[in-house]
Amino acid sequence: MPQTTEVPDIGSQRELFVDHYLIDRLDGTSLKLHHPQPAGVAIRYNQPWEDRLAFYTTVLKDGDIYRMYYRGSLMGQRPHPTCYAESGDGIHWTKPELELVELNGSTKNNAILRHNGQFCVFVDTRSGVPEAERYKANARDQQQPSSLVGYTSADGIRWTKLRDEPIVPMVLENNFDSQNVMFWSEVEGCYVLYARHMVSDARVRSTARATSTDFVNWTEQTPMTFSDTGSTTPSQHLYTNQTHPYFRAPHIYISLPGRIHFDRSALTEAQSAEVCPDPVSGGGADISDGVLLTTRAGTTHYDFTFKESFVRPGIGYNNWTSRTNYPALGVVQTGASEMSLYVQRDYDQQTAHLDRMTLRIDGFASVNASYAGGEMVTKPFRFSGKELEINYSTSAAGGIRVEVQEASGVPVTGYTLNECPEIIGDELERIVCWESGGDVNRLAGIPIRLRFAMKDADLFSLRFR
Template sequence: MLWVKIPNEVPYKMRVFAVAVCLLLPSLTFSSISPLRASDDVIDISSRRELIVDRLLIDNLQNIRLVLNRPRDEGVALQFDQPWEGLFCGYATVIKDGDLYRLYYRGSPKVGVDGNPGETYCYAESKDGIQWTKPELNLYEFQGSTKNNIVLADAAPVTHNFSPMLDSRPEVPAQERFKAIGGTMTSGLIAMVSPDGIHWKKLQEEPVIATESVPYNYMFDSQNVAFWSASEHKYLCYFRVFEGGIRRICRSTSDDFLNWSEPTLMEYRHDGGEAPIEHLYTNQTHPYFRAPHLYVSVAARFMPGRQVLSDAQADAINVSPQYFKDTSDAVLMTSRGGPFYDRTFLGGFVRPGIGAQNWVSRTNYPALNIVQTGSTEMSVYLNQDYAQPTSHLHRYSMRLDGFASAQAPYSGGELLTKPLTFSGHELSINFGTSAAGSVRVEIQDASGEPIPGFALSETVEQIGNEIDRVVTWKHGSDVTPLCGKPIRLRFVIKDADLYSFQFDDE
């Protein structure tokens, strides 16, 4: 029996509450009232790099806001100015293959139905992702000449939305080092393979994802993407469907790229609830190259019927008729697997630029994949000036990991993580401060108590702007004694941005 004396000066309601708690205590086990139960969520981040793009690891924010960092305009990357390219080029993919950057995009000089025989796929190369060249491949004839950069033709309807990938699955056969999918609702999604990214053939005649296997009325008519997930140990495919009259995204998985699971309709989360359902024309989901467990989606948000230009403005830029009745931009979503995207930021990631040419239908559609284009820089590419003689691919840059950040004002703020475990020897942060700003890091136990040696009073203030800065305390930087133990990270930030952090095990 448990005896508890409650002083008379305690208010009546509090005394009643205390008695109720005491009556319940005999039915509670020790594990149910301990500060951190074994069943509580402790997130194992191992030595993964974690970006500040969602709230998965965040327990509390004080005077800190999560901000979306919009990319910087770097100008035209590639003009679609050849006769076999033209106004309706689109559905581009950028692949960084070692020291070589590969670009694939649809060639379509004339408007036509989806999957018509006049659609081809073109190819360009770059050594830095900035300056691009169009090699003469001599593979397919156009108007009597093979001196062109057409990499795939006579393959309709695959050439409507051909979407290649560099297969990173361990021990993938050399002749299937590159894979691709493409097709429309009439054909289903057809798989193709290549040893070099130039010469392509069908993996099999039958579609790998058949139309009848998808329980929706309309599907596949935009760019559909696939990749090998090292974290899920499966191939993933994200493809477009219509559900309730809105362009939505489905996800399917496969062990062999031939047999795919029943599709799952993706949902959208925002601040613990549901995000608005908007038309997403392409999803461009792919593993982020510095944190491949995190899938980044720079999706094309389509606003049907949201017309900006007058007929006179459309005539002035010579846009193809009926291709100025809608608007579109790029939005940022992330996923860590499963049937959900996190739409932490609902606003536009890349807004349409100044000028009428940026406010036409189906412009500003992002290319698939974000790639590193400098020691501290990465780039995303957008198809712009669609249905116009100036149709081209545009490049935008941002700092590595710089999609979003935890930002504190001059008065300062704090970010506290949920309990987590890690493996590694040092903690590294990607951050930027003002001259007066700083970032300090305290490591706490799971209950929130500072761990001796890692308390805020013992941390070394971090000032500067670096992609990978090792955090130190008075004793040094070694965090090995804390490996595998539940801890919390307390970031105390002043006039600074925190983009990512990682426990480095190298």
């Protein structure tokens, strides 16, 4: 095999198989999208200050506390509050009586802001950040609705507007008309923004990116490009973007957009009226699902590797109305082998609620081999560490063997396929061993390839440690 001119150094970082970054050749194998499984209702929008248009949810794991922020109401002229819920496990949620905002003549509610429907929060993990600014958020300015203003908080509940002036002005068409995501990137060493915009000539909703070193002064927004079109125009409307660092591989940003299909209906008028008799926002005129995209730290490129639905609408007329099935912002660990994401359901219906769904750790996608078997060979790369760890699953009949090769493709003596005992099982952290053991430290820092021979198996991630 020819030598690659640029050899990435993955160090000891975890690599997920959500894109082709490490993959050189798939022979009898393929990248497989996995689908989250229903795990019950997280919260119902059933309070007087909430309604069927509750939306734009963010979920964070903050130490031992899970925090949730969402728009409580959008109906009529009443306040459109930002609401807060919390959990000790990410499964069972409570809406605390915060007594911060008066709604309907009472402060016994879980509202944190009276009128701010697109409030998007993150925990600022930047070293040296003042305690009073440990939590940050952005929202559309109520005075200048097409701009973003900043907020800070010491506890994630009581918020102060950073300043009256916007921190990010509108520069693109349809800018910020959705949930706009900010976070501190440990990998990039700066704050990052992913924001809504409209591709003017194509009239397609898309995403742009900007960065900041201080949360106040931002670079110009750069429209993201998409792998499936090779341009800044995505192949479909992406209403939200929900882009954020994956907690086990922060150089990989997971994006879970709500994909909307305008003027595409699955229901008859009668069926739509049955679940959404007086629609405010679309009703049965269009349908939505959730998709998986990824991007890597420091780039302006989305990999739209999987065009198939990540979150399908599912059985029931209620799942086939406008703007339902949108994933919330945030993927969090909720068990030893489980992570959770949250999905908007029954939007614009009296039964509006937020579902929890689960995946195995790292389980967005995998290199998959059928029973017939196949191989995957990586591009050349460098690493640091002394052991190779894989997250994998096989059937009782299946298995995986691993070979280390020189960059040229020549097997390294002591690490060949024939010297690797078959790996059978289902583990998040399995150390690969050969007949001589699992120590690969002597190969650290030099270009290598990995060859995986697989049968009825999935490989979700790898790292050296």
